[in-house]
Amino acid sequence: MRQPTQLPVEIKQLIATKRKARARWHQTHSPADKNTFNRISNRLKTKLKEARDSSIQDYITKLSRYDGTLWKPIKSARKPKLAIPPIRRQTTTATDWAKSDKEKADLFGEHLATVFTPHSDDPDPEITRLLATVPNTYQNTNILTLQEVQNGILTLNNKKTPGPDLVTPKMLKELPRKGVIALLYIFNGILRTQYWPRILKTAEIIVIPKPGKDPTDPTSYRPISLLPTISKVLERLLAHKITTDKKYVNSIPDHQFGFRYKHSTIQQVHRISHTIHEAFEHKKYCTSAFLDVSQAFDKVWHEGLLFKIWHTLPSYYNLLRSYLRDRTFRIKIADQKSDKYPIQAGVPQGSVLGPILFVLYTADFPTTTNTTTGTFADDTVILATHDDPKIAAQHLQHHLNLTQDWLQKWRIKINESKSVQITFTLRKGRCPPIKINNVEIPSAEVTKYLGMHMDYKLSWKDHIVKKRKQVELKVKELSWLLGRKSQLSIDNKLLIYKTVIKPIWTYGIEIWGCASKSSQAILQKAQSKILRMITNAPWYVSNLTLHEDLKIPYVREVISERYAKHHQKLETHPNPLLHPLLEIGRPRRLKRTRPMDLI
Numbered sequence: 001m002r003q004p005t006q007l008p009v010e011i012k013q014l015i016a017t018k019r020k021a022r023a024r025w026h027q028t029h030s031p032a033d034k035n036t037f038n039r040i041s042n043r044l045k046t047k048l049k050e051a052r053d054s055s056i057q058d059y060i061t062k063l064s065r066y067d068g069t070l071w072k073p074i075k076s077a078r079k080p081k082l083a084i085p086p087i088r089r090q091t092t093t094a095t096d097w098a099k100s101d102k103e104k105a106d107l108f109g110e111h112l113a114t115v116f117t118p119h120s121d122d123p124d125p126e127i128t129r130l131l132a133t134v135p136n137t138y139q140n141t142n143i144l145t146l147q148e149v150q151n152g153i154l155t156l157n158n159k160k161t162p163g164p165d166l167v168t169p170k171m172l173k174e175l176p177r178k179g180v181i182a183l184l185y186i187f188n189g190i191l192r193t194q195y196w197p198r199i200l201k202t203a204e205i206i207v208i209p210k211p212g213k214d215p216t217d218p219t220s221y222r223p224i225s226l227l228p229t230i231s232k233v234l235e236r237l238l239a240h241k242i243t244t245d246k247k248y249v250n251s252i253p254d255h256q257f258g259f260r261y262k263h264s265t266i267q268q269v270h271r272i273s274h275t276i277h278e279a280f281e282h283k284k285y286c287t288s289a290f291l292d293v294s295q296a297f298d299k300v301w302h303e304g305l306l307f308k309i310w311h312t313l314p315s316y317y318n319l320l321r322s323y324l325r326d327r328t329f330r331i332k333i334a335d336q337k338s339d340k341y342p343i344q345a346g347v348p349q350g351s352v353l354g355p356i357l358f359v360l361y362t363a364d365f366p367t368t369t370n371t372t373t374g375t376f377a378d379d380t381v382i383l384a385t386h387d388d389p390k391i392a393a394q395h396l397q398h399h400l401n402l403t404q405d406w407l408q409k410w411r412i413k414i415n416e417s418k419s420v421q422i423t424f425t426l427r428k429g430r431c432p433p434i435k436i437n438n439v440e441i442p443s444a445e446v447t448k449y450l451g452m453h454m455d456y457k458l459s460w461k462d463h464i465v466k467k468r469k470q471v472e473l474k475v476k477e478l479s480w481l482l483g484r485k486s487q488l489s490i491d492n493k494l495l496i497y498k499t500v501i502k503p504i505w506t507y508g509i510e511i512w513g514c515a516s517k518s519s520q521a522i523l524q525k526a527q528s529k530i531l532r533m534i535t536n537a538p539w540y541v542s543n544l545t546l547h548e549d550l551k552i553p554y555v556r557e558v559i560s561e562r563y564a565k566h567h568q569k570l571e572t573h574p575n576p577l578l579h580p581l582l583e584i585g586r587p588r589r590l591k592r593t594r595p596m597d598l599i
Contacts, residue, residue: 007051008047008051010047011044011047011048011051014040014043014044014047015044017040018037018040018041018044021033021036021037021040022037024036024037025037056480057486057487058487060480060481060486060487060488061487061488061489063481063488063492064492065492065495070492070495070496073481074478074481074496074500084104084207084209084215084221084333085215085216086098086099086104086216087103087104087107087108087216087217087218088216088217088218089107089218100336101333101334101335101336102336102338104331104333104336105330105331105332105333105336105337105338106331106338106339107218108205108207108218108221108223108331108333108338109329109330109331109338109339109341110341111218111219112205112223112329112331112341113341113342115295115298115299116298116329116341116342116343116344116345116346117299117344117345118299118300118301118302118344118345118411119299119301119411119412119413121408121411123301123303123304123411124304124409127303127304127307128303130307130310131303131306131307131310134310134317142191142238142241142315142316142319143188143191143192144184144187144188144191144237145184146180146181146184148237149180149183149184149187149233149237150180152233152234152236152237153169153172153173153175153180153183153233154173155236156169156172156173156229156232156233157169158170158173160229161226162226162228162229163202163203163204163226163227163228163229163231164202164203164204164226164228164330165199165228165229165230167228167229167230168229169229171229172229172230172233183230183233186230187233187234187237190234190319191319194318194319194322195319195322196319196322196323198326198328199228200228200230200231200234201231201323201326201327201328202228202327202328202329202330202340203225203226203227203327203328203329203330203343203348203349203350204225204226204329204330204332204337205223205224205225205226205329205330205331205332206223206224206226206331206332206333207221207222207223207224207331207333208221208222208224209221209222210222223349224349224350225329225348225349225350225351226350227348227350227351231351232351232352235351235352235353236352238316238319238353239352239353239356242313242316242353242356243261243356245313247312247313248312248313248360251312251360251363252359252360252363253363253365253367253375254575254576254577255367255373255374255375255577256359256362256363256365256375256376257374257375257376257575258355258359258375258376258377258378258379259355259356259358259359259377260359262569262573262574262575263575265376265450265451266508266510266511266566267566267569267570267573267575267578268374268376268450269449269450269452269508269511270510270511270566270578270581270595271374271577271578271581272372272374272381272383272449272454273454273458273511273595274580274581274594274595275372275383275385276383276424276458277458277592277594278385279385279424279425280424280425280426280458280590280592281588281589281590282387282589283387283426283427284385284386284387284392284425285385285386285387285388285389285392285423285424285425285427285429285431286383286384286385286392286423286424286425287383287384287389287392287393287396287421287422287423287424287431287434288381288382288383288384288396288421288422288423288424289381289382289396289400289419289420289421289434289436289441290380290381290419290420290421290422290447290449291380291381291382291403291414291419291436292414292415292418292419293378293380293412293413293414293415294413294414294415295413296358296377296378296412297346297347297349297354297358297378298345298346298349299345299346299411299412299413300345300346300347300357300358300361301345301410301411302324302325302344302345304361304410304411305324305347305357305360305361306320306321306324308360308361308363308364309321309357309360312360312363313360320353320357323353324347326342327342327343327348328340328341328342328343329341329343347361355377358377358378359377361410362375362378364406365380365403365406366399366402366403366405366406367399368395368398368399368402370384370395370398370399371383371384371395371396371399372384372385373399376450379449379450381449382396382399382400382403383396383424384396384399389423389425389429389430389431389432390431390432392431393431393432393433393434396431396434397434397435400434400435400436403436404436404437414436414437416436416437416439416440416441417442419436419441419442420441420442420443420444420447421433421434421441421442421443421444422443422444422445422446422447422454422456423443423456424456424457424458425456426457430443446462451507451508452508452511452512453466459515459516459519460511460512460514460515460519461515461516461519463508463512464505464512464515464519464520464522464523465522467504467505467507467523468505468522468523468526470504470505471501471504471505471523471526471530472526474500474501474504475501475530475533478496478500478501481493481496482496482497482530482533482534483533484533484536490534490535490550493534494534494550494552497530497531497534501530505523505526505527506558506562509558509559509562509563510559510562510563510566510595510598511595513559513562513563513595513598514592514593514594514595514597514598515593520555520556520559523555524554524555524556527552527555528543528546528547531543531546531547531550531552532546534550535550559598560598560599563595563598563599564599566595567582567596567599570582581595581596582596583596584596584599
């Protein structure tokens, strides 16, 4: 709570009177003097509270969307800064504690050095042998122009933190023409020689604690890599050339929706839910395995990735080999930095090329004709549908056996305990359990996939209830701005609601919008409650009046509007796997509402 910068004269006089009353009571110890002191103290507390509240209201009243002051308190509330406590280091004999910033940085560096190594599976000797035969030839096929470099610099985000070189995006944007030409010579030199300079391959990593984890454990922190800004520009330009290369485009399977143009999480969830709805329609069992890949991006085997680059993008092989090898990192905590440590596995975190290389690495994920596969980066789901639950489980188990062999070959690990098996069906009974790596996958009735909570009947009620709780927590966090006593203008309150709170419950509304009316009413009640709080409306003002006066659409109107846009994108989508989602008007057995009925 903000303290007033200057106390009013009345409060200063009360403070002086209180001190005199306390001194008199200490001298006389008279009950009457004590009552006088207590009365003045209570009056002073009341006046101080009124002054603090007035100061806060003055501060809130001056917040504006136009000068950026409105977003500062919201941003600080979103990301509280927490100090890193002493970190525990487990040794063979005792427990050691890293207390200073330098000790913490070194401890995190040692921990991440073990993380950025491939899994302990034996590598395929044939891959290593074939890579040794690749000719080390230079290919002068990727030459950049001055306009491309200028456009690449303009796409940088000014708010991004600089890397070890301390070069900010704003500095690059303010370079004169000679400076941009110098960058052009450097970039084309890198492309001609197929050599990525080491100075552009050092990452500075900061660590952020994971919520709900033990803060003394180094594994409870999420590493955030800060890369050189100049390297990001070159990566962005190179990524555009790779993703538009026909060989790369043809190598990515249709079921992979991650890091691809015009592909979104909502479209993937729609595709998976469509398969489940079809199973419901034909009275079938749809058993599924939601697989959790352990440290997917950090454990990518470099030799295996280079082998796939050689087969798919041979003209980029030598450059990307130089890009991946001899990478280093160091940890920064406050003003202290650790020593440099090597990165022996994984795609560079925070880079532009990292996701593209990971998608290429997993492009040959096995598929079968009896199952449906859906991947979004490392989030993988496999579904098998059949009238007989045993046969459905057999089809899924066969696919998992193929997946197990593929994972072992490319040194990828599955976290069996975090993977989930769900049988989607409206019939009684469940499909038999399935295994991977000879470990039975836990079964459940609800799971979370790409931010959507899916239950075995696909009613979406669990998802809606979760979103309602998230909305309530966010409203509670921002109650000092949105509450009834807040002096913030209604226009700014509505802006906060539309930009901060509404996106929480509208995510995936194109899919969960087919839920029952009673489930939709859960979020409609939440929205009406928030609007009533924002306007401080009395009880006799109807919800209809609030929505009409504030020009806020009802939940059912948002559903229709959002799905219409979603349907329009599906009509012109290049992925053939999404075309079956457009089947409208086909006779159906069930009266359940499906996304295609929302248009």
